[in-house]
Amino acid sequence: MQGRMMFQPLLISSLIEHAAQFHADTTIISKNTNGSIHETNWLEVSENAKRTANALAALHLEHGDCVATLAWNNHRHLEAWYAISGSGLICHTINPRLFPEQLIFIINDAKDKAILFDKTFLPLITAIKAHIPLVKNFICLEPFDADVAKALPEVKFYDELISGQKPDYVWPTFDETTASSLCYTSGTTGNPKGALFTHRSTLLHTFAACLPDSLDLSANDIILPVVPMFHVHAWGTPYAAAMVGASMILPGPGLDGDSLVNLIDEYQVTVALGVPTIWQSLLAAAKQSGSKLTTLKHNVIGGSACPPSMLATFRDVYDCETIHAWGMTEASPLGTVNRPKAKHRKLSVEEQAALRLSQGRPPFGVNVRLVNEENGTHKLPQDGETIGNVQIKGHWIIESYFGKEKNSLTEDGWFDTGDIASMDADGYLHISDRAKDLIKSGGEWISSVELENIAMGHPEIAMAAAIAADHPKWDERPVLIAVKQPESTVTEADILDYYEGKIAKWQIPDKVIFVDAIPLSGTGKMLKRKLREEFGNVLLGENA
Template sequence: MQGNMMLQPLLISNLIEHAARYHGDTAIISKNTDGTITTTDWTHVAENSKRFANALASLGTAHGDRIATIAWNNHRHLESWYAISGSGMICHTINPRLFPEQLVFIINDAQDKVVLFDKTFLPLISAVKAHTPTVEHFICLGAFDQDVATALPEVKFYDALIAENSAEFDWPNFDENTASSLCYTSGTTGNPKGALYSHRSTILHTYAICLPDSLNLSANHVMLPVVPMFHVNAWGTPYAAAMVGCTFVLPGPGLDGASLVQMIDQYKVNIALGVPTIWQGLLAAAKQLGSSLDSLNRNVVGGSACPPAMMKAFRDLYHCETIHAWGMTEMSPLGTSNQLKAKHQQLSSEEQLKIRLSQGRPPFGVDIRITDEENGTHEVARDGHTTGNLQVKGHWIIESYYRKSNSATTADGWFDTGDIASVNEDGYLLLSDRAKDLIKSGGEWISSVELENIAMSHPNIAMAAVIAATHPKWDERPIVIAIKQQGAEVTEEDVLNYYSDKIAKWQIPDKVIFVDAIPLTGTGKMLKKDLREQYGSVLLES
């Protein structure tokens, strides 16, 4: 016997309709590529999404077509998202920081029919245009611009299309398992691979990230997603913002610390989300500008492990709670979020900090396990100490990659993340390292993440990466690649001595190399592959 409840498909168009109906006058604040600010609201975002849906239909697009976006976090990008997915097409966000060869591969692999872009990326579009035969239309996200029109004569302009089309549009009804959006992995090894999300998986993921034990979002929030919309859909925040109807502050291309401080202070942002490298810039700028970041009471850190020193700085200097989260492109991306349980409230702040440094617990909809071998099925103890291969399964986790016939999961249906981790009895996940970044010295494993956290807690170190260097006796030994704080005087000996009372002696790195910059991926993670290529033989040279 079945239940007697209404059955309505879970569709992304429902989110924008809800936001417009119940939070229509709530502000959407958007920084444009020229630095100007546009203030709109959910009513107008919904109207423009319908206008653009009509525009796309007039260009001959159809259900299931892939529509690419190469754009910053701004109101036009947001409107286009809802127009594309709401119409039954697939919103394909592209990371502009990838190499041109990777961009060409991604566009051709997706067989994109339309490409939307911000003027910032005109040189990129010009470079790849001749190599993307499936693309029929290029649309610049802005008003008419002579420079763009001269460089790309066939270009169309978003603002003109919006002005020409009606806001009357009936969102189509279709199966909730229909594909909604497409994100490619960063492709650090081999070609990028596509994760194709569905309307159902996206809506369930949106519910999950809004929960109190996840990101704890509501209509009371003024949210700033510093994480780009081209990085795993800005961690799902554009959908969550519509679901709860919060004020949404979109920073455009202004991701430097000073620009973020200005936006946080001016628009009273109380929750912001980004990767650790972003928050390092914010902390430095807040100190330099003398801002106390009064409104900011919560920041979410993901993408890579949050250094303890950073979490302490937000807590002690700015009274800001840091939420550690973890996920992957293949997971839409949320896997875990670190919120304390009731029994932890009686602990001291330092004891709570130790818990906060883990990646947290999975929400309902995700399950995690640690196995003793890659793609294995034997689960190790949940004791917070025993490490193994992290595997996941759930409602918004990949089963297979886009246009790949083989399954991406284990024989019993779990996705192996490539991370080494442990889980404690309360379900808190603690990542040790990426499997490929672990350092094996004399037969014993050393976590690069733990060594990086110690290095970055040194008051004179701004950023640090730890990699394995080939060693003639021990096979591999850790070395530190570090950037000094501006104006700081610190020596290799100072840094190595700093480790002496914090870890076992045999884990202390063999060498510290000071550099002016550490290469980053398009999503702000340290490119350890490049560092290994450059410095991996340094211990053999001495």
């Protein structure tokens, strides 16, 4: 017997409709590419999204076509974002920091029919235009600009395009498993791969993200998504903010520490989300300016492991709870979130701090297991010690990559993440490393993450990356690549001495190399592949 409850498909358009009806006057602040501030609200975002949907329909874009966005976090991008997916098109968010060859590949692979872009990225558009023949419409997310029009004569301007449209668009109803958006992996090896999300997977992910045991978002919050909208939907925050009716501060291209501190203080931000490299610059700027970030109640750190020193600084200096999370493009991206349980109140301060360093436990909707080897099926114990390959399955986990017929799962239906971790009985995941970043010295594994976390605890180190360098005797040995704090006089010997007593002696790096900067990916992750290419041979010829 079937139930007798009403059925409505889970569609992204329902989020913006809800926000417009019940949170119409909730403020959204947008920092534009020219540095100006634009204030809007959920009702205006909804109305402009409908105008944009009408404008896209007038361009003869059809249901299922891919429409690309090459833009920062701003109000026009947000409006277009809802217009594209809500109307049955596929929103393809592009990472502008990819190489031109990769941009050309993913635009052609997605068969994008239109590109909406910020003026910042005009040089990219003009450089690749001849190589993306399927794109028929170029829309600049700005008012009319003579310089843009001169460089790209066929360009249309967003403000002009929607000004003649009415906000009477009726969001279509279709199957909830319809594709909604497309994100490509960073493609550190080979071409990027596309993850094609559905309306259903996105809505379920949004429900999970808002939960108190997850990112804990509500209509009381003022959210600053520092993580870009082209990085797995800014971790889903534009969807979550609409679902709960939260206010948003969209930071535009200014992601430096000073700009972020100013936004947090001026607009009383309560929740901010970003990768560790972003928070390093923010903490330095807050210290320099004397800001206490008084309204910031919690920040979310993902993308890579959070150094213990950073978590302690947020807690002890700024009274801000750090939510350590883990995920990936293929998981929409939420996989685990570190929120304590009631029983953890009994732990000592030191034990609670140690717990918060893990990447947390999965919310309902995701399952996680450890297996003995990549694509293996022998499940390992959840004892907090045994290390294994992390595999996941769930309502918003990828099944196969866009354009690929081959299933990407194991024989028994799990997705192998490429991460190495331990997991305790409560499901708290402690990521040791990416499988490709583990250092194998004399047959024993060394975690690059652990080496980096220790180095980052030194007050004179601003950033650190540990890599495997070839060694004539031990095959591989760890080498630390580090960036000093301004005016620091710290030496290699100082850093090596700092490791004493914190890690087994044989795991201490063989060498410390100071550099001015560590290369970062478009999502703020350290590009260890480039570091290995540059420094992977520094130990050859040296004696162990």
